[in-house]
Amino acid sequence: MTIKTRFPFENIELPLEERVTDLVSRFTLDEKIESMVQYQPEIDRLGVKPYKHGTEAAHGMAWLGEATTFPQPIGLGCTWNPSLMKEIGSAIGDEARVYFQRNPAINGLTLWAPTVDMERDPRWGRTEEAYGEDPKLTGELTTSLVQGIQGDHPQYFKAVATLKHFIGNNNEINRGSCSASIDPRNMKEYYQAAFKPAFVKGGAQSMMTSYNSVNGIPTILHGDVNKVVKEEWGMNGFIVSDAGDLLGIVNDHKYYETYKEAVAHAIKAGIDSITDEKEKCCAAIREALAEGLLTEQDLDKALINTFRVRFRLGEFDPADQMPYANVPESKLCAPEHGELSLQAARESIVLLKNEDKALPWNKEKLNSVAVIGPLADAVYRDWYSGSLPYKVTPLEGIKSKLDGKNVTFSSGNDRIILKSSANGQALQASAGDGGRLQASGTEVAGEVFELTDWGWGSYTLESKSSGKLLTSADDVNIAAAASEAFGWYVKEVFKLDEQDNGRFAIRTWNGRLVTAPNGGADSLQVKEDESIGETELFTKDVMADGIAEAVAAAKAAETAIVIVGNNPLINGKEEIDRPSLDLAASQNELISAVYAANPNTVVVVIGSYPFTLNAVNAQIPAIVYLSHAGQELGNALADILFGDYSPAGRLNMTWYKSEEQLTDLMDYDILKGKRTYLYFDGEPLYPFGHGLSYGSFRYSALEITNNATSMEGNVTVQIQVTNESSVAADEVVQLYVRTEGSRVERPLKKLVGFTRISLLPGETKDVQLIVPAEELAIWDVTRGRFCLETAEYTFTAGGSSADAKVSATITIAGETIPPRNLALQTSAENYDEYANVYLDESKEGGTCVRLSQPEGWIKFADVDWSNGSSAFAARVCGGAEGGGISVLIGNATGAEIGSYTVSPGGEQDWETIRIELPGSKLEGDLFISLEGSVKLSSFHIR
Secondary structure, eight states, rough: OOOOOSSSSTTTSSSSHHHHHHHHHHHHHEEEEHHHSSOOOOOOGGBBBOOOOOOOOOSSSSSSSSSSOOOOOOHHHHOOOOOHHHHHHHHOOOOOOOHHOOOOTSSSSSSEBOOOOEEEOOTTTTTTGGOOHHHHHHHHHEEEHHHHHOSSSSSSSSSEEEEEESSSSOOTTTTTTTEEOOOOIIIIIHHHHHHHHHHHHOOOEEEEEEESEETTTTGGGGGHIIIIIIIIOOOOEEEEEOHHHHHHHHHHOOSSSHHHHHHHHHHHHOOOOSSOOHHHHHHHHHHHHHTSOOHHHHHHHHHHHHHHHHTTTTTTTOOGGGTTTTGGGGGGGGGHHHHHHHHHHHHEEEEEEEEGGGOOOOOOOEEEEEEETTTTTOOOOOOTOBBOOOOOHHHHHHHHTTTSSSSEEEEEEEEEEEEEEEOOOOEEEEGTTTTTEEEEEEEOOOEEOOOEEEEEEEEEEETTTTTTEEEEEEEOOOOEEEESSSSSSSOOBBBEEEEEEEEEEEEEEEEEEEEEEETSSSSOOOOSSOOOGGGGGGEEEEEEEEHHHHHHHHHHEEEEEEEEOOTTTTTSSSOOOOSSSBOOHHHHHHHHHHHHHHHSSEEEEEEOOBBBBBHHHHHSSSSEOOOOOTHHHHHHHHHHTTSOOOOOOOOOOOSSSSSGGGGOOOOTTTTTOOOHHHHHHSSSSTTTTOOOOOOOOEOOOOOEEEEOSSSTTTTEEEEEEEEESSSEEEEEEEEEEEEESSSSOOOOOEEEEEEEEOTTTEEEEEEEEEGGGGGOEEETTTTEEOOSSEEEEEEEEBBTTTTTOEEEEEEEOOBBOOOOOSOEEEEEEGGGGSSSSSEEEEETSSSSEEESSSSEEEEEEEEEEGGSSSSEEEEOTTTOHHHHHHHEESSTEEEEEEEEEEEETTOOOOOEEEEOOOOOOSSSOOOOOOOTTTTEEEEEEE
């Protein structure tokens, strides 16, 4: 049968690559340029429809309207359940299809999820968006989510997952201009290791670069986008830049002076779709083409990548050929998706502490409970949430379980009346004036506001008459008009600056003063200048003491539950790193007061990240953690509290006792900085993988089969797990490895396998975990490749990284890394140890070492000096000040065998220097010491 088509690209019998190439070849140059941006235009003469790359879908479809909302990714990470993640991905893909069918020009099928960034620092403002601190856990979970989103069809995709953000993106401060210093071992074994599985195993078809630089190179220009992601990992989809980042190469990084240079480099570096101002970017492409910085073939390469994905989404094929062409409307917020959200929320909940079996509660015996706290009757969404179709708060979930019994509620917040200090008039929200605040006059009572203290000077005020939040939405007037604290700029947050005599000034989200003009006779407004007078001062009358109310409720109840945590839009979000790891001081005060009133107190923390809960952990018998878990939060929590579901969530991050256990936020070297459970040698509050159960489990001895004698082999670990309790429960079997006899420092323990299993009372299950040899390998900096070393490998299985129930040791006959041959050109970044240096770009190509302090050094161990020791030659740059470079043997203060003074110059003025060495046979490690502004990119010794 012959299929009649106008053009070859319409012929479904032709190979995909032939069809895509034919389509792109028919675009005019202008059409190619216009198609390089996020909103690809309609090309009517070819039947190409308008299309948008990028629809947010971090934990459900976002920003398009109502959609099933799942727990935040940080919570999904606590499920340790890849099969659940695939189901969630499939549900998200279904709902993406429904929205696409409604408006295909705007609601695209390339979804910006999941976030794969490694969370080596819990102070990151976007901790809620990713899956934890471990690359194995993150890799497995995101791989399954990608598979669910994209579907199982061999030819067509349900939707396409765009992994975020490549790479080294774990801070918000100066994110558009900062540079993360990441050496090759950290990069290969940690940061890139998290991204690899979603491409190699999951088949992810898209990826987004991050705003930051790595080693001085903006990631939008980073060579590993092409070299690693596209070539090594075989990703044949497309790469997209983050919003505004193309122009940011000039505006923020100051890397180029012109947009034409920036766009040319970015496209050649692998960016296929630009998310930025269309007019400026297209103009820059035209300039780059005119001046020979880009060729039309460069555009063709990028467009073939984006349109290949559009073909596989079925856009150019008959609907009857495409299994995802007509997803029914009923799939949007479908009941089965709601059940899946409930299951995900249940599985995500972590029981942190359960002294004397304080939980679960017995709903037959429990007659009264006080539900307390600022998050007890709330369900919050974050910036990347959709509109919840419904929501069940913790209070509602508990009431449902204790139907007809005594459940009391107190938020623990004060209720206040605001007064103008100028004349003592109370302020009132006028429903007839858009909720604007104005003086009430002495004959009318003032508006009562519930004041929620989120810590660090951040407050929200809710009108008790309307239920609306005070907001400075238009940056001019103050009104009780917001239904929630939400927005890129959260204008429902106010700062109360204490002054004198109990008076305070009120500041808006951006620090502007609030004023009551004419002594309060007019509506409250945002002030233009910073002078504080009587009309900028206020007092408050406390109408109800929140803690006193909470204490009274706790005393009157058999048990109390205090529900605390964070608001995802306040004190930590995109563009704002967290001010502290602590709970808000007011929340700690509330917990202590309630516990003093009733020792039968349980604490629930609902949060977007780990917290330091030292006082809470010392006081409270039972502590539960979950993320902002979506529409079914209250039901899921109640199921755990009352024992209808045994908790089995496990922490995906180390919970530290103090920020003092962390190094600087910009320290991306997890090895030297002792970051994450992999290298942290202190005592955590709760370890990685921690989580208690209502069940108890017995592990049999490990049986290990070793076939790992090369990078292609594997180790198989078999174990039996028995539920010794009388309750059905899940166990998360976690397998870690520790290596002895390595050339380099290895992790204290490393997750190499896990599985979540469900066990009935008394049931035993066989568990088999297969560990690929590559997951036991290290990046050998001496030869620039992964290496499975001959060494002893101790495998430990248990319920957390600190729960070593059973272990066994084997010897793997891999390879021994030979001594360093420094006669070969050696990149300075391939050091074994360092002090006071960081990595930056050498624009000759590659990376250089430069100083963070006036003096520093790098070390190269296990040197084979038989290859030469008569001269040291290096590529160096003196920088603005110049300085010195010295060669030492043994240690950083050891015998100096040569030195050189480098003259000042430009930041990228590189030269070759030569230092004569003694020439006699040397022994010991090599140290290279730097002073001043000297940079070193490479060297050799002969």
